[in-house]
Amino acid sequence: VCFIPGGLDCSISFVSHVLGKVCVHGRQKEILGVLVPRLTDLTKSDCIWQRICWRLVECVPDRWMEAVVLGFVQRAPGADVLSRLLGNLVVKNKKAQFVVTQKILLLQYGHTTAVLQNVLGYLSLDSLRRTLLLRVLQELLETWSSSSAVKHSPAEQQLYISKAILICLSHLREPEIESCRQELLTSMMEGVKCHLDSSLPQLRRLGMVVAESISLKLNTEGPVLKFEYEEDDETRELKSLLVQTPSFCVVPSLPDDDRSEKADTALPLVPESNEKSHTAALVMPDEELDAELDSDDDLVPYDMSEDKGLKIKAPVYIRDCIEVLTGSRSEDVDKWEATVKALESLVRKNPAATREVSVELAKILLHLEEKTCIEGFVELRQRAQVAVLTTDPIPVAKYLTSQFYSLNYSLRQRMDILDVLVLAAQELSCPKFHGKTKYSGAQKPSIQLLPGSDSSKDWRRIVDERIKSKTRRFNMGQSHVELASRPNEFNSVAGYFFFPLIQHFDRPLTTFDLLGEDHLVLGRLVHTLAILMYLAVNTVAVTAMGKALLEFVWALRFHTDSYVRQGLLSCISSLLLSVPAEHILADMTEELLETQSWLGDVMEKDPDGDCRRLALQNLLLMENLKKKLEAVPS
Amino acid sequence: MALPPPDPQFVLRGTSAAVHTLHFSCGGPEPDIPLLFSGSENGFIHVWNLKTRRVDTALDGHGRKSVYCVETMGGKDRLLSQGRDQRICLWDLAEGRTSVTDSVFTEHVGFCRCSLLKVAQGRWLMAMAARSLEEVQILELPSKTSVCTLKPEVGAKLGMPMCLKLWQLSCGSQPVLLAGYEDGSVVLWNVSMGKVLSRLICHQEPVMSLDFDSEKAKGISGSSEKVLSIWSLNEQQNLQVYKTHELVNAGISHITIRPDRKILATAGWDHRIRVFGWRKLKPLAVLDYHTATVHCVSFSDHSNPRERLLAAGSKDQRISVWSIYAQT
Numbered sequence: 001v002c003f004i005p006g007g008l009d010c011s012i013s014f015v016s017h018v019l020g021k022v023c024v025h026g027r028q029k030e031i032l033g034v035l036v037p038r039l040t041d042l043t044k045s046d047c048i049w050q051r052i053c054w055r056l057v058e059c060v061p062d063r064w065m066e067a068v069v070l071g072f073v074q075r076a077p078g079a080d081v082l083s084r085l086l087g088n089l090v091v092k093n094k095k096a097q098f099v100v101t102q103k104i105l106l107l108q109y110g111h112t113t114a115v116l117q118n119v120l121g122y123l124s125l126d127s128l129r130r131t132l133l134l135r136v137l138q139e140l141l142e143t144w145s146s147s148s149a150v151k152h153s154p155a156e157q158q159l160y161i162s163k164a165i166l167i168c169l170s171h172l173r174e175p176e177i178e179s180c181r182q183e184l185l186t187s188m189m190e191g192v193k194c195h196l197d198s199s200l201p202q203l204r205r206l207g208m209v210v211a212e213s214i215s216l217k218l219n220t221e222g223p224v225l226k227f228e229y230e231e232d233d234e235t236r237e238l239k240s241l242l243v244q245t246p247s248f249c250v251v252p253s254l255p256d257d258d259r260s261e262k263a264d265t266a267l268p269l270v271p272e273s274n275e276k277s278h279t280a281a282l283v284m285p286d287e288e289l290d291a292e293l294d295s296d297d298d299l300v301p302y303d304m305s306e307d308k309g310l311k312i313k314a315p316v317y318i319r320d321c322i323e324v325l326t327g328s329r330s331e332d333v334d335k336w337e338a339t340v341k342a343l344e345s346l347v348r349k350n351p352a353a354t355r356e357v358s359v360e361l362a363k364i365l366l367h368l369e370e371k372t373c374i375e376g377f378v379e380l381r382q383r384a385q386v387a388v389l390t391t392d393p394i395p396v397a398k399y400l401t402s403q404f405y406s407l408n409y410s411l412r413q414r415m416d417i418l419d420v421l422v423l424a425a426q427e428l429s430c431p432k433f434h435g436k437t438k439y440s441g442a443q444k445p446s447i448q449l450l451p452g453s454d455s456s457k458d459w460r461r462i463v464d465e466r467i468k469s470k471t472r473r474f475n476m477g478q479s480h481v482e483l484a485s486r487p488n489e490f491n492s493v494a495g496y497f498f499f500p501l502i503q504h505f506d507r508p509l510t511t512f513d514l515l516g517e518d519h520l521v522l523g524r525l526v527h528t529l530a531i532l533m534y535l536a537v538n539t540v541a542v543t544a545m546g547k548a549l550l551e552f553v554w555a556l557r558f559h560t561d562s563y564v565r566q567g568l569l570s571c572i573s574s575l576l577l578s579v580p581a582e583h584i585l586a587d588m589t590e591e592l593l594e595t596q597s598w599l600g601d602v603m604e605k606d607p608d609g610d611c612r613r614l615a616l617q618n619l620l621l622m623e624n625l626k627k628k629l630e631a632v633p634s
Numbered sequence: 635m636a637l638p639p640p641d642p643q644f645v646l647r648g649t650s651a652a653v654h655t656l657h658f659s660c661g662g663p664e665p666d667i668p669l670l671f672s673g674s675e676n677g678f679i680h681v682w683n684l685k686t687r688r689v690d691t692a693l694d695g696h697g698r699k700s701v702y703c704v705e706t707m708g709g710k711d712r713l714l715s716q717g718r719d720q721r722i723c724l725w726d727l728a729e730g731r732t733s734v735t736d737s738v739f740t741e742h743v744g745f746c747r748c749s750l751l752k753v754a755q756g757r758w759l760m761a762m763a764a765r766s767l768e769e770v771q772i773l774e775l776p777s778k779t780s781v782c783t784l785k786p787e788v789g790a791k792l793g794m795p796m797c798l799k800l801w802q803l804s805c806g807s808q809p810v811l812l813a814g815y816e817d818g819s820v821v822l823w824n825v826s827m828g829k830v831l832s833r834l835i836c837h838q839e840p841v842m843s844l845d846f847d848s849e850k851a852k853g854i855s856g857s858s859e860k861v862l863s864i865w866s867l868n869e870q871q872n873l874q875v876y877k878t879h880e881l882v883n884a885g886i887s888h889i890t891i892r893p894d895r896k897i898l899a900t901a902g903w904d905h906r907i908r909v910f911g912w913r914k915l916k917p918l919a920v921l922d923y924h925t926a927t928v929h930c931v932s933f934s935d936h937s938n939p940r941e942r943l944l945a946a947g948s949k950d951q952r953i954s955v956w957s958i959y960a961q962t
Contacts, residue, residue, distance in 0.1 A: 299896070299897065299911050299916070299918055299959055300636075300637075300918075301636060301916065301917060301918045301919065302636055302637050302638065302639040302640070302918065302919040302920075303636035303637060303638050303639065304636075304639070304917060304919065304920045306920070306922065307882055307906070307920040307922075308882065309882055309883055310883050310904045
């Protein structure tokens with residue numbers, strides 16, 4: 001493709017038509033691959049070529065405009081190049097405006113960050129287009145802060161919108177921020193609320209990062225909003241979008257850049273020296289200057305061998321522990337601390353003594369609050385609870401499950417109950433997992449959020465691995481070494497852990513409504529049930545548990561929260577893995593067939609990626625089951 | 635073979651509350667009875683007769699709020715006490731009287747003990763923590779006129795003043811104030827001009843107590859951590875760390891240097907009193923008598939060196955009195 005330069009009148013519209021037709025047929029890459037670099041060079045300094053280029057795109061008929069614009073947006077190496085190539089197309093052409101401001105940003109979400117940078121940078125580079133930038137920002141914020149969007153749109157789309165918001169913010173200048181300050185603030189407050197309500201940690205983090213960035217832009221001096229969350233690649237990438245590097249084309253790094261980088265690292269940081277404040281600078285005592293007689297030699301020291309560090313002794317008997325923990329003597333905090341630290345080992349060493357007071361201990365531990373600042377208090381308490389539960393499973397399980405549905409407990413306490421049940425069940429069913437907990441100690445965040453002990457994530461991984469290994473094992477024999485066997489302690493108590501939890505989920509209490517607001521706890525409950533089901537493999541109660549679980553899943557299958565749905569699908573996985581195939585065939589065939597059609601639906605239509613993947617896994621498991629049953633001659 | 639640490643010479647019981655502050659008044663001539671003043675958590679100031687070892691008088695002037703500082707002003711007839719009722723009271727105890735002659739409303743709700751310095755006959759300067767968070771006020775007593783207010787600069791972030799010591803190099807020279815703050819720093823203030831001469835960060839935790847030897851221009855401070863910090867003042871009036879000493883257990887409530895500047899005593903949260911030599915901070919003794927945090931230590935001002943005593947008041951409501959290194 002070669003243009004005749006200068007002087008001659010040529011009709012651009014024919015070329016536009018050709019361009020449009022080619023693009024709409026899907027050949028954007030080929031034609032624009034050649035066209036765009038050429039035009040980039042030509043339009044760099046030549047105004048005439050710029051005008052020609054603008055005419056070119058303006059003349060593309062509307063029905064092909066979208067393809068052409070998308071192609072340019074994707075191929076342009078930078079926002080300023082895009083600006084040179086398209087000019088004020090978005091202002092002049094309605095279709096182009098729609099594509100750039102609405103379609104790319106709100107209706108699609110598959111584009112890369114570079115494309116977003118191009119589009120939004122392009123909008124910011126000309127004063128005529130900046131009004132569009134503001135409008136775009138408002139619409140993006142509306143979507144970001146709408147609770148139904150947060151609940152129902154896929155995580156990838158939400159990430160995309162967050163990125164777009166951050167890039168927009170990076171382009172805004174002071175007067176523009178001032179003019180839309182109020183709307184920014186309102187959207188931020190609403191949006192943060194919706195995001196923090198979500199059960200998925202990734203969405204919560206997205207909300208936090210965006211809110212922090214908005215707050216940073218709004219108040220450049222003074223206190224800004226600061227959340228505490230784990231930094232990872234995603235958050236770092238998002239935060240980097242907030243700062244706009246001066247837009248040069250993608251050029252191989254000039255030698256200048258390298259030199260300046262090295263210069264920065266070579267400069268030592270000069271510490272601020274305030275002449276009035278000195279940090280501790282040691283002055284060595286000069287022995288020679290001490291002309292005085294060493295009168296200290298007259299003072300003979302006494303024997304100080306008894307002087308050792310203070311050790312507070314923890315009580316040795318369980319009943320003493322109970323006394324200390326419930327004691328009203330708030331003076332003896334040292335003893336209280338020592339008791340809390342020693343409790344788990346005491347419980348495990350004295351099972352008989354623990355069994356006498358197990359329910360009382362469980363009650364005390366459930367209500368135990370941090371009196372002083374001990375490191376890892378939450379973990380210590382949890383381990384003690386698990387120890388008590390494994391030592392005397394039946395009465396303590398009865399107590400804990402009844403308390404789960406009682407009045408006047410906090411959400412945190414209810415979720416603690418679930419965690420403790422799971423850990424104890426794990427310990428009972430696999431004794432070699434003795435007391436291993438993976439818990440990151442409670443933090444003191446700047447904004448208080450529920451610390452997420454996402455043991456459900458670890459479990460998901462274990463179940464996934466098991467599924468993977470299981471799907472292969474049908475063809476290969478038992479290839480692993482047999483471990484030393486012990487009677488399954490979980491067998492006799494599995495029912496006590498499981499059934500009370502599943503019984504009252506639909507009965508709302510004044511302060512606790514599983515099917516209503518407290519869907520986070522419902523999610524955790526469902527995951528807990530999945531784990532308990534998984535651990536109940538080879539127990540007598542497993543079939544009854546399976547049936548009850550299937551009914552439970554069926555009742556909740558259309559829940560709006562993705563975390564709950566993920567839990568329900570994990571329940572099905574556990575069920576299929578734990579209940580022996582023959583029992584499934586005998587007792588649950590119809591239900592399973594219904595479940596199969598539901599799973600197919602989920603796999604195709606569910607907005608959440610994890611749900612779809614789990615549904616597919618379940619369907620595969622069912623297929624394997626069918627094959628296995630067909631293979632066995634009945 | 636080192637001797638085991640000595641036992642207390644005697645123990646005073648009867649305060650019925652934790653003892654927060656002690657002050658001896660034994661310097662008077664022969665017919666005068668040596669006295670020990672103690673302030674307790676129940677708001678009482680007990681005047682102990684050291685001959686009979688019983689309480690002579692109990693003074694109630696702080697509305698049953700804890701008394702955390704007691705000092706005499708030139709003799710045992712005039713007493714100053716500071717309590718948690720936000721007041722500093724001046725008492726007249728001559729001829730058996732027990733009346734409060736004057737009081738200063740400090741509006742200070744912390745625990746910072748005030749510091750007294752005699753500048754002229756019948757005139758004292760008193761440094762006390764004021765109402766505003768970081769400020770120290772200097773008053774002249776008995777007139778109660780304000781000499782100056784020492785305000786740290788904005789952004790210094792010193793926190794509350796925790797302990798104070800007013801001193802002057804010699805009679806008639808400029809009074810200066812050493813103040814230990816919540817952020818772990820010790821600041822030297824020029825009182826007449828009201829500005830900071832030097833600031834030294836000695837601790838990571840709040841400075842709980844400090845004492846200063848004006849002769850050797852050396853001071854010591856203790857904190858809630860395990861380290862004692864010894865610092866010196868050079869000719870340019872700058873503070874520098876001289877030495878640090880690590881303790882076995884963390885937490886020091888009070889430090890005091892004996893008037894002859896040979897030894898010092900620390901009151902620890904680990905229930906123990908430690909005695910060190912002042913020149914090189916050589917550990918000399920660990921006195922383990924009390925069963926709860928020791929709140930205060932005080933050396934007596936006996937004119938006869940052999941009679942010198944060390945007293946310690948503790949949360950276990952007892953005052954232990956020791957005779958230690960009295961022969962030197």
